[in-house]
Amino acid sequence: MTLSQRLFLRILPTLIITIAIVGILAYRSATREIDNIYDAQLINDANVLWSLMKHPLTRLTARPTVQVPDLDFSMDNQLALNEDADDYADAHSFRAWRGSALAFASSNAFPDEVKRFxxxxxxxxxxxxxxxxxxxxIPNSDVTIEVAEKIILREGLVDNILLNLAFPLLILVPVSAIIIWLAINNGLANVRELVSQIRARTPDDLSMIATKALPRDLAPLVHSLNNLLRKLGRSLTMERRFSDLAAHQLRTPQAGIKLLLQMFDRxxxxxxxxxxxxxxVVSNERAMHLIEQLLRLARVSHQPVQLEALPLRQIAAAALADFGVILNRRGFHVGLVATQDPQVLxxxxxxxxxxxxxxxxxxxxSPAGGRIEVRIEPxxxxxxxxxxxxxxxxxxxxxxxxxQRFNRLDAQAGEGAGLGLPIVADIGNRLDIGISLSTPAWGSGLKVDLDIPAA
Structure with missing residues (x-):
């Protein structure tokens, strides 16, 4: 599913729900307003009837109930010309009471068996x-005017209003959906252009993506991609350089071994x-050491980092113990100085x-019988x-x-592969460990300080 479809399927239900809520609120509002208007009309009708019947209702002489005829029969069926008006007229009735006696009533009014309300x-x-x-x-009298109206009249009017409102709202849904779809496609045009630029990239093309014509919202994404491309370019450059240097360094011991084998044969x-x-044997050991260092360097570059609280003194002691055989054989004076076993992250x-x-x-x-000291301090x-x-x-x-990799100093020209300290530097960068070189307090040799973050 495309991004345009996802956005459309999330926006469309919101639009439909909004339109439904608008329709419900409009229905409730129309019902309330119509009830208020029709109730006010009943009050007005009652007052008009009282004004018209005030004189006959207040006469002292008693008289039988007067049945008021329906106008559509007495006026040549004029209301029948409009069926809706006729239905409206039939939906209204009135009664006028004097005391407990029914004085006036419309032709469709409740019978006198229905008591006064x-x-x-x-x-x-x-x-x-x-x-x-x-x-x-009526105050100061025994007269009561009743005006009645069928509720269905109000409900019909509300239904008509709702029907007239529902049709435009139903038309609004597909029209709005089309407009939203077009707006989403137009808004995502820049994203599609960005995707096409990224797809056009090849492993050899790590050039930066242009940000000039992009909207502001996409600028952080493109900047992040450019940073990634920049880092990837540096990483590929380093890998190519490493491969070239490794091939060059491995060629030398292999050539020496080949030459020695030819001489051995003759x-x-x-x-x-x-x-x-x-x-x-010596040449083979050097080649094996170089291969081991290269594999160690590759492992350091790709091994995931898992930070945890670790006892520094215990790790240093274990490292010294692993070199115990060669240290004893060459007669080194070894010391581990630590007043505590700190926890490092x-x-x-x-x-x-x-x-x-x-x-x-x-x-x-270091020469045989030399001195190696490991110390832990704040x-x-x-x-x-x-x-x-x-x-x-x-x-x-x-x-x-x-x-620097494969850089052997003058004092080390005949030893190693020039990868020991570069590996230390690479690990230091990954673990945020500070590295510094100096001279020991006894005046000669090398002192390597590793500043490790505390847990």
Whole structure:
């Protein structure tokens, strides 16, 4: 279902309900106004009848009930020329009482068996017809004027008004529906144009979407899409650059291994073969380390972040324990200094990769019997994890370049793949962990500070 259809199907029921409410309110209003007008007419008729019959009703002599004939028979059936007027006349009647005796009555009035009605308005059902009666007691006399009217007369008028109102309202529904449909389609023309622009994009075309002719409501959406395209472009550029660099870096160890294998095949003595085999093992280890770092970098870039409260001291101790074998074999002096076990808000797997990379660099570039110290102290963002080694360190002017991928410093030219600190930097950006490089307090080596947010 299209957006136009969804909007139309949501607006149309609202329109129909609104029209129905208008019709109901109009019906109630018409009924109330007609009742008021007809009641006022009954009051007026009663007063007119009293004015006309005042003299005969106040005479002292008693006389029998006078039956007033119907005018449509006494005036050559004039009212019969208009059936509606005739029905209107038949729907009215009157009676005049003097004391308990009926003095005057219309030809269609209630018989005298129907007793006099109380003063004011009364609704009565007579011969399966509902009547509205107004009784007017004359002050300082025993005279009462009654004027009656059939309720069906009012109901018929209300029905006619409602019928005349319903027809335009029913016509209004399809007309309004057509107008709404055209308005929705015209209003969504810009959206369709935007959709067509997005569909026209290809993986190689990440240019920005023009916002000049768009309405103000769509501007935030287009700005968000442009930001997404911009980020996607940067990400694709980085991925292409990473692929090119990775291919270049993998080509070198593979070429070295190929050359050593060719030399091994042509070796003349066992001593030469043993030396070549040793070089092959070293080259293979370097290639495996590079592949491991590349896979770790890819995992860091795509692994979802799951923040939780974690014990920092426990994670640091576990990382040191995993490097325990190589630390003992090379005779390192290792220390973990932490007065407490603070809770930090971070991702366990990514933080562990971060610490492992820093420790791996510290072990790799420190001499045998060197010193590695891990300390936990309060930091600007929560808590600071400090990892210090006794290696060659990184000069101040090269520390910014140390976080670039595949960038090996002069002091590290023969080691690693140039991905350790870049991986640490990538994780720091994702986990909002501040990273700084400095020199340990003992004057040589490298100190890496990780400012981790507190839980």
């Amino acid at each position: 109380p003063a004011g308005f009364t609704d009565v059902t007579y011969q399966n017809e509902l009547w509205r009666i107004y009784a007017l007691p 070796a003349d003595s066992d001593e030469e073969r043993a030396a070549l085999l040793k070089d092959l 971070t991702d366990r797997a990514l933080l562990r990769v971060m610490i492992d990379n820093v420790l791996d660099n510290a072990i790799k570039y 930091g600007s963002r929560g808590f600071r994890l400090c990892i210090e080694d006794s290696g060659p360190g990184i000069p101040l002017e090269q520390r910014e370049a140390a976080f």
